[in-house]
Amino acid sequence: MPKYLALFRGINVSGHNLVKMAALRHFFEGLNFTEVKSYIQSGNIIFFSEISDTKQLEAHLEIEFNRSFGFKSPVLILNPEKVALALNTHPFLNDKREEDSSIYYIFLKESPATEKRDELDSANYEFERCFLYEDYLYLECFKGMGKAKLNTNLIEKKLGVSATARNERTMQKLHDLLKD
Known part of the structure; x- marks a missing residue:
């Protein structure tokens, strides 16, 4: 049975769209997913599923999540190979970083149109x-994400696709x- 990572967008951010991870794990188990684990409070769920698509x-998760929690949250599903690829090939691996510098992985719901890619x-x-x-894209913020102009909201707007960052x-x- 395939193992997956679900990344929810916009839950438990600045006191909005609050979802306890125990409730999210229970939600996944109620949908017959197995070996469900969560990591921190930002909507990261590891699970097994018989569904391979x-x-x-x-x-399925977006519809059921909205039905269960009363608000919409885009979700991206990644397999372990995609996560490993993103971690092992990022362009900043060998760069010297400033103390405040931080790296973010931003996963997109789909590949953006060429003209949108060129604009970004x-x-x-x-x-x-x-x-x-x-x-997906890599974002390095030299002064931290809190001060970044190129944040997830702007990336979504520029690319015209849903995204989530970790x-x-x-x-x-x-x-x-x-x-x-």
Whole structure:
């Protein structure tokens, strides 16, 4: 049975869209997913499913989540290989970082249109740099995400696709949990 990582967008952020992780785990178990684990309060769930189509899983989870919790939250489903690829190929691996610098992995619901990709590639932000791949990007914030102009909301607007971000430490821990 395939193992997956579900990344929910916009839950437990700044006191909005509050969902306890115990309730989210129970929600997954109620949908007959197995070996459900959560990591921190931002909507990261590792689970096993007999369903192998990740887009079908995303659609099913979004509908059922809205029905159960009363608000919409986009969800992205990643397999362990995708997480490993993102961690092991990022363009900042060998760069010396400033003390305040932070790396974010931003996963996109789908690959953006070419013209949208070009628009993001041509943008220049003084304290950030990003590298866009097919359906995810890396964002380095030299002054931290809290001060970044190129945040997830702006990336969604520029690319026209739903996105969710996780920091480097969280992604590494999720990768480790997926290997267990």
